[in-house]
Amino acid sequence: MLAMIGLAYAGLAALCLGMDRHHRQVVGRGIKTRATLTLRLAGTTILALSFAAAIASDGWVFGPVAWCGGLTAAALALVFLLPYRPRLAMALGPVGLLIAALAA
Amino acid sequence: MKTGFRQSMAWAHGWAGLVTGWLLFAIFLTGTLSFYRHDITAWMRPEWRPAPAIDRATAADRAEARMQVIGTDANRWLIDLPDGRDRAAHLAVWRDAGHAPRFQREEFDPAADAPVVARRTYGGDFLYYFHFDLQMPSVWGRLLVGLAAVIMLALIVSGVIVHIRIFKDFFTFRPQKGGQRAWLDAHNALGVLALPYHLMITYTGLVTLMFLYLPWGVDLAYRGDRAAFHAEAALAQPAPRPAGRPAPLVPLGPLIIRAEARWGVPAGRIDVYRPNDAAAIVRIHAADSSGLAHRRHQIAFDGTTGAIVAIEDGRPAGILRAAMYGLHLGRFAGPGLRLLYFIGGIAGTAMIATGLVLWLVKRRPRRQRVVEGLNVGAMAGLVIAIAAFFWANRLLPAGLADRADIEAAVFFASWALAAVHGACRPHLRAWVEQLGLAAVLYAALPLVNAATSGRHLGYSLVQGDWPMAGFDLAALATGLILAALARQLGRR
Numbered sequence: 370m371l372a373m374i375g376l377a378y379a380g381l382a383a384l385c386l387g388m389d390r391h392h393r394q395v396v397g398r399g400i401k402t403r404a405t406l407t408l409r410l411a412g413t414t415i416l417a418l419s420f421a422a423a424i425a426s427d428g429w430v431f432g433p434v435a436w437c438g439g440l441t442a443a444a445l446a447l448v449f450l451l452p453y454r455p456r457l458a459m460a461l462g463p464v465g466l467l468i469a470a471l472a473a
Numbered sequence: 474m475k476t477g478f479r480q481s482m483a484w485a486h487g488w489a490g491l492v493t494g495w496l497l498f499a500i501f502l503t504g505t506l507s508f509y510r511h512d513i514t515a516w517m518r519p520e521w522r523p524a525p526a527i528d529r530a531t532a533a534d535r536a537e538a539r540m541q542v543i544g545t546d547a548n549r550w551l552i553d554l555p556d557g558r559d560r561a562a563h564l565a566v567w568r569d570a571g572h573a574p575r576f577q578r579e580e581f582d583p584a585a586d587a588p589v590v591a592r593r594t595y596g597g598d599f600l601y602y603f604h605f606d607l608q609m610p611s612v613w614g615r616l617l618v619g620l621a622a623v624i625m626l627a628l629i630v631s632g633v634i635v636h637i638r639i640f641k642d643f644f645t646f647r648p649q650k651g652g653q654r655a656w657l658d659a660h661n662a663l664g665v666l667a668l669p670y671h672l673m674i675t676y677t678g679l680v681t682l683m684f685l686y687l688p689w690g691v692d693l694a695y696r697g698d699r700a701a702f703h704a705e706a707a708l709a710q711p712a713p714r715p716a717g718r719p720a721p722l723v724p725l726g727p728l729i730i731r732a733e734a735r736w737g738v739p740a741g742r743i744d745v746y747r748p749n750d751a752a753a754i755v756r757i758h759a760a761d762s763s764g765l766a767h768r769r770h771q772i773a774f775d776g777t778t779g780a781i782v783a784i785e786d787g788r789p790a791g792i793l794r795a796a797m798y799g800l801h802l803g804r805f806a807g808p809g810l811r812l813l814y815f816i817g818g819i820a821g822t823a824m825i826a827t828g829l830v831l832w833l834v835k836r837r838p839r840r841q842r843v844v845e846g847l848n849v850g851a852m853a854g855l856v857i858a859i860a861a862f863f864w865a866n867r868l869l870p871a872g873l874a875d876r877a878d879i880e881a882a883v884f885f886a887s888w889a890l891a892a893v894h895g896a897c898r899p900h901l902r903a904w905v906e907q908l909g910l911a912a913v914l915y916a917a918l919p920l921v922n923a924a925t926s927g928r929h930l931g932y933s934l935v936q937g938d939w940p941m942a943g944f945d946l947a948a949l950a951t952g953l954i955l956a957a958l959a960r961q962l963g964r965r
Contacts, residue, residue: 370809385644391623430765431805437669438813444666448646 380415382462495851505818514596519926523560530726532583557696670817738763850892853907860914861887916952
C-alpha cells in the first residue's frame with residue numbers, strides 16, 4: 370500500500386509539473402512543449418505502476434478500492450501543500466518513488 | 474442555452490446544498506467517525522481490557538454455553554463473534570410472547586469466558602446509529618437521511634456540471650487570492666480529488682437501505698409478501714415452527730470449523746432458531762471482514778444433528794448488492810485502507826463545510842443572519858457536541874443509572890447550547906469562540922483519559938495499545954487543527 374501511495378504522489382506531481390500554470394508556480398517560468406509531453410508520459414506511466422502496485426498488494430477485488438483511496442489521499446496532500454511550499458510539494462514526488470522502491 | 478443550463482445548475486446546486494448541507498455535514502462527520510466505531514467504544518470503556526483472543530470455534534462454544542444460561546427459554550439466539558477490531562462477542566436473545574423480556578442483549582468476552590464488565594455506554598455505536606438514524610423514532614431518521622443522500626447525489630452531479638474544469642483546475646488551490654476564490658478552489662479540490670469516494674459512499678449508502686426507500690418493486694413481484702422475498706434473497710429467514718419436543722443443541726464450535734473449511738474465510742455470525750427444540754436450525758454467516766460482499770456466504774445446519782440443510786453463496790444480483798453494502802461499511806479494510814476511507818470521509822465533510830461557507834461568502838457584503846447562525850451551530854456545534862460526549866463518558870460516575878442515556882443527552886444539550894450561542898453572537902466571533910472551545914475540548918481528551926483511566930499515552934504507546942493510543946493522538950491532532958483554524962479566523 371505504501372508503494373502504491375508513493376507512486377500515486379509521484380505520478381500526480383509529474384502531471385502537475387507538466388501544466389504551464391503549476392510549472393510557473395514551482396519553477397518560475399512557463400513550460401516547453403517537449404517537457405509537457407515528457408512529464409505527462411512519465412506521470413501517466415507512474416500512475417499505471419501505482420495501479421499495478423495496488424493490484425499486487427491487495428488483489429483485483431480490494432486493489433482498485435485501495436487505489437482510488439490512495440490516489441485521493443496523494444492528490445489532497447499535493448494540492449493543499451502546493452500553494453504553501455511549491456518546491457517541497459514537487460520534491461516529495463521523487464521521495465514517493467524512493468519509498469515505492471524501498472517498499473517493493 | 475449553454476450558459477443558461479450551467480447557470481440553472483449552479484442555482485440548484487447552491488440552494489439544494491444550503492438546505493441539506495447542515496444535515497449532510499452531520500451524516501458525513503458521524504459516518505466518517507464510524508469507520509473507527511470499535512476503537513471509539515474501546516476508548517469509552519477503558520476498564521475493560523480484553524484477554525488475548527482465542528480461536529473462533531472455542532469462542533462459539535463458550536458463547537453457546539453462556540446462551541444456555543441467559544437464553545434457555547428463547548426462540549432465537551444471535552451471536553456475533555469477536556474479530557480483530559471488536560473483541561467482544563455480541564449476544565442477543567428473542568423470546569416468544571408471554572416470556573419476558575422479549576429482547577435481551579449482552580456483551581460477552583469469550584477469551585475470559587465471562588460477560589464484559591464495564592461502564593454503560595453506547596460508545597462508537599452512538600455515532601454509527603446517529604449516522605443513519607439521527608436518533609429519531611421509527612424510520613423517520615432513515616427516511617430523512619435517504620432523502621439527503623438522494624439530494625447529495627444530485628449535488629455531486631450538478632457540482633461537476635457547474636465546475637466543468639475538472640482536469641484544467643485539477644491541482645488548483647489559491648489561498649493567497651482569499652475570499653470567494655479561495656473557498657471555491659478548496660470546495661472544488663475537495664470535491665474533485667475525492668470524487669470516487671463521494672460517489673461511492675453516497676450511492677452505496679442508499680443501497681444499504683434500498684428496501685426501505687424503494688419497496689414497491691418487491692411488493693409488486695411478490696404480491697406484498699416481503700418475507701417471501703427476504704427468504705428467497707437469503708436476507709432473512711422465517712423462524713421454523715417449533716417441534717415442541719426438547720432436543721439438545723449441537724456444539725457450535727465444530728459447525729464453525731466446517732463452515733470455515735468450506736469457505737476459506739472466517740465465520741462471523743451465528744443465528745440459532747428454536748434452540749434446544751427438535752426443529753432447531755443453526756445458520757452461520759461469513760464474517761463482515763471476510764470479503765467485499767457483505768455477509769455473502771451462509772450455511773444452515775440442522776440444530777440437533779449438525780447436518781447441512783442449506784448453502785447460500787449468493788446469486789449475481791444479491792452479490793452485487795452485498796458488494797455495495799460492503800463497500801459502504803468498509804469492514805474488510807485493514808489499518809491502511811481504513812485510514813484512506815477516513816481521509817475520504819473527512820474530505821467529504823470538509824467539502825460540505827466549505828460549500829456552506831461559500832454560500833455566505835458569495836453573498837457578501839449582504840449578511841444572512843439565519844444562515845450564519847445555522848452554519849456555526851450545525852458545524853462547530855456538532856464538533857463540540859461530539860467532544861462533550863467523550864468528556865461525559867469519562868466524567869459521569871461509572872455506576873450512575875442510565876449513564877449511557879445521560880451521555881447521549883449531554884451530546885444533544887451541548888449541540889443545542891452551541892446552536893443558541895451561534896445564533897446570538899456576531900458571526901466571526903461565534904466561529905472563533907466555538908472553534909477555540911472545541912480545540913481545547915479535543916486537545917485535552919488525552920489528559921482526561923490519563924486522569925480517569927491510567928491508560929494514558931505514555932502507557933498505551935509503550936504497550937502497543939493502538940485503539941487507546943490512536944484515539945488520544947487523533948483527539949490531540951483534531952484539537953491542534955481546530956486551534957489553527959480558530960487562530961486564523963481570529964486574526965481577521
